[in-house]
Amino acid sequence: MRATVIHAPHDIRVEDVPDASVQQPQDAVVRVLRACICGSDLWAYRGAAKRLPGQRIGHEFLGVIEHIGSDVSSVRVGDLVVAPFTWSDGTCVYCLEGLNTSCAHGGFWGSPGSDGGQGEAVRVPYADGTLVKLPADAASDERLLTALLALSDVMGTGHHAALGAGVAPGSTVAVVGDGAVGLCGVLAAKRLGAERIIALGRHSARTDLAKRFGATDVVAERGEAAESAVRELTGGAGAHAVIEAVGTEQSMRTAVNITRDGGAVGYVGVPHGSGTGVDLGVMFSRNITLRGGVAPVRAYLPELLADVLDGTIDPSPVFDREVALEEVPEGYRAMDDRSALKVLISL
Amino acid sequence: MRATVIHAPHDIRVEDVPDASVQQPQDAVVRVLRACICGSDLWAYRGAAKRLPGQRIGHEFLGVIEHIGSDVSSVRVGDLVVAPFTWSDGTCVYCLEGLNTSCAHGGFWGSPGSDGGQGEAVRVPYADGTLVKLPADAASDERLLTALLALSDVMGTGHHAALGAGVAPGSTVAVVGDGAVGLCGVLAAKRLGAERIIALGRHSARTDLAKRFGATDVVAERGEAAESAVRELTGGAGAHAVIEAVGTEQSMRTAVNITRDGGAVGYVGVPHGSGTGVDLGVMFSRNITLRGGVAPVRAYLPELLADVLDGTIDPSPVFDREVALEEVPEGYRAMDDRSALKVLISL
Numbered sequence: 134m135r136a137t138v139i140h141a142p143h144d145i146r147v148e149d150v151p152d153a154s155v156q157q158p159q160d161a162v163v164r165v166l167r168a169c170i171c172g173s174d175l176w177a178y179r180g181a182a183k184r185l186p187g188q189r190i191g192h193e194f195l196g197v198i199e200h201i202g203s204d205v206s207s208v209r210v211g212d213l214v215v216a217p218f219t220w221s222d223g224t225c226v227y228c229l230e231g232l233n234t235s236c237a238h239g240g241f242w243g244s245p246g247s248d249g250g251q252g253e254a255v256r257v258p259y260a261d262g263t264l265v266k267l268p269a270d271a272a273s274d275e276r277l278l279t280a281l282l283a284l285s286d287v288m289g290t291g292h293h294a295a296l297g298a299g300v301a302p303g304s305t306v307a308v309v310g311d312g313a314v315g316l317c318g319v320l321a322a323k324r325l326g327a328e329r330i331i332a333l334g335r336h337s338a339r340t341d342l343a344k345r346f347g348a349t350d351v352v353a354e355r356g357e358a359a360e361s362a363v364r365e366l367t368g369g370a371g372a373h374a375v376i377e378a379v380g381t382e383q384s385m386r387t388a389v390n391i392t393r394d395g396g397a398v399g400y401v402g403v404p405h406g407s408g409t410g411v412d413l414g415v416m417f418s419r420n421i422t423l424r425g426g427v428a429p430v431r432a433y434l435p436e437l438l439a440d441v442l443d444g445t446i447d448p449s450p451v452f453d454r455e456v457a458l459e460e461v462p463e464g465y466r467a468m469d470d471r472s473a474l475k476v477l478i479s480l
Numbered sequence: 481m482r483a484t485v486i487h488a489p490h491d492i493r494v495e496d497v498p499d500a501s502v503q504q505p506q507d508a509v510v511r512v513l514r515a516c517i518c519g520s521d522l523w524a525y526r527g528a529a530k531r532l533p534g535q536r537i538g539h540e541f542l543g544v545i546e547h548i549g550s551d552v553s554s555v556r557v558g559d560l561v562v563a564p565f566t567w568s569d570g571t572c573v574y575c576l577e578g579l580n581t582s583c584a585h586g587g588f589w590g591s592p593g594s595d596g597g598q599g600e601a602v603r604v605p606y607a608d609g610t611l612v613k614l615p616a617d618a619a620s621d622e623r624l625l626t627a628l629l630a631l632s633d634v635m636g637t638g639h640h641a642a643l644g645a646g647v648a649p650g651s652t653v654a655v656v657g658d659g660a661v662g663l664c665g666v667l668a669a670k671r672l673g674a675e676r677i678i679a680l681g682r683h684s685a686r687t688d689l690a691k692r693f694g695a696t697d698v699v700a701e702r703g704e705a706a707e708s709a710v711r712e713l714t715g716g717a718g719a720h721a722v723i724e725a726v727g728t729e730q731s732m733r734t735a736v737n738i739t740r741d742g743g744a745v746g747y748v749g750v751p752h753g754s755g756t757g758v759d760l761g762v763m764f765s766r767n768i769t770l771r772g773g774v775a776p777v778r779a780y781l782p783e784l785l786a787d788v789l790d791g792t793i794d795p796s797p798v799f800d801r802e803v804a805l806e807e808v809p810e811g812y813r814a815m816d817d818r819s820a821l822k823v824l825i826s827l
Contacts, residue, residue: 235741426767
């Protein structure tokens with residue numbers, strides 16, 4: 134089968150790889166219909182996150198069950214399913230409490246020895262614990278299929294950030310990061326009842342989408358100027374709930390500095406760089422909470438799926454470029470140079 | 481009047497200073513009966529926190545109202561009162577939500593221009609918002625008076641840490657720091673229903689007190705050995721709720737590393753040192769929350785006071801040395817060399 138492989142920074146290729154197959158009784162094989170490229174894939178693409186030469190890549194996909202192992206009972210061959218960006222057994226103490234990312238049997242698509250999402254098919258360990266079944270007729274609805282793909286990562290991650298930030302009905306929220314996760318954070322905050330949502334971003338295509346998703350204000354400044362702007366918009370206090378969806382020292386520093394005393398930063402940007410941007414002195418004196426991490430999107434999938442299916446939320450507009458599998462390297466280049474927000478891969 | 485003054489690191493003196501007096505209609509003057517020395521005073525004593533030469537010091541006291549301004553209505557001359565370690569107006573949005581430490585009119589005893597707690601009397605701004613009235617007959621009960629003094633800081637701070645760590649009935653808690661705040665954290669965790677409380681400490685007098693306060697296990701190791709010991713005690717997982725009551729890079733690193741995935745570090749140790757000890761990579765991958773800061777003890781005073789008065793909690797044993805006001809410099813030396821856990825000042 135064909136799949137995307139990373140050989141070195143900036144060296145992404147689509148190649149022949151061994152066919153995905155059932156290896157354990159709990160496995161399923163999913164024939165991929167839609168996949169995509171994540172902002173976090175760019176850390177590997179740019180060399181900021183190490184990968185072994187020849188490692189597979191991609192962790193977001195939906196598709197149709199092609200094979201199942203003898204122990205799989207929740208899905209059947211032919212079912213349309215979406216996968217969260219990690220697999221998990223669904224039965225351990227962490228999975229039962231909704232922290233599937235800490236499952237002892239869990240793992241990330243594209244880690245050494247596993248299939249990546251950006252390929253024709255994926256072997257899914259612990260299929261019962263991992264996959265979520267979708268309505269069969271969604272396969273013929275292009276827009277819906279795209280929206281459902283967002284549930285594999287960015288929508289659930291934005292939701293995790295909003296929960297971490299403590300978004301509640303009536304909240305004032307600020308969102309640092311205008312990538313797909315930040316935009317889904319806007320959508321998640323709106324869904325949770327935020328009254329005011331301040332999106333930080335300077336690219337009008339993205340901030341326009343933020344407004345469409347529920348942002349009430351846009352701050353185009355950066356650094357200290359952005360902090361001043363958010364303070365001005367909030368009567369000097371800052372936002373009670375702040376979503377950090379970038380993962381750099383500067384973005385975290387901005388997030389902490391625009392948080393209202395007693396508020397929280399919900400962070401989902403994968404931390405990168407030597408400094409953390411976490412100024413404990415500021416956080417201590419103002420009682421700012423830092424809460425977040427890798428999102429257990431599997432736990433959020435049922436409720437978010439219901440809201441996508443009934444039209445309450447539609448994250449599909451975060452995808453602004455579509456490529457075929459063989460064009461994936463071009464998709465990476467487009468995301469790397471920010472000419473694309475998020476690239477959809479149609480198979 | 482006589483009061484404690486810090487002139488330079490290790491240069492603490494008891495001197496004649498201007499009498500405390502009512503300067504604003506909201507002020508009261510409290511004649512101090514009991515005060516104490518805080519572990520955080522040692523940061524100033526050791527030069528790690530800057531003070532102006534001649535600045536007053538001490539932020540924990542209880543005593544009798546001697547004068548009140550014309551606007552004071554909640555206390556009268558002769559009332560026995562306890563003060564939290566910050567003053568606050570009691571009416572602003574932060575005070576109303578229980579974050580008195582962020583009150584725009586608030587401040588710390590001993591800050592430039594204000595009286596410190598380690599003196600014969602203290603001018604209390606915003607007396608109605610700040611002071612909490614105690615039963616008059618407590619003045620004749622030495623043990624009770626000592627327990628009530630702990631409400632000015634360490635007991636409320638330990639409670640704040642326990643809340644930040646998310647302690648709930650049945651919790652497994654670990655406490656980093658065997659000072660008075662850490663020990664009060666043990667007591668607070670027990671009060672909140674923790675089932676297992678692991679105290680980290682190597683001084684048997686302190687760990688014995690931790691056990692008396694409710695610790696079920698003691699870990700005497702430090703650093704990585706302590707982390708291993710806590711993991712062993714918790715089936716490899718770590719503690720769901722971790723109290724960080726020191727404020728150094730090493731203590732924070734230990735706290736983060738012994739927290740169970742999905743758990744929280746409740747931190748109240750005043751941050752010191754160049755590094756934070758906050759490893760965002762670890763926190764991110766394990767969804768560990770960091771929550772805490774300077775404790776709004778004024779908000780907690782009513783409920784903790786009720787529990788001290790009815791005997792549910794008794795933090796008085798954290799005081800293991802008693803000095804007169806003129807002996808305060810000796811008290812600092814005793815706490816600095818750790819021969820005293822917490823020094824009570826009787827006037």
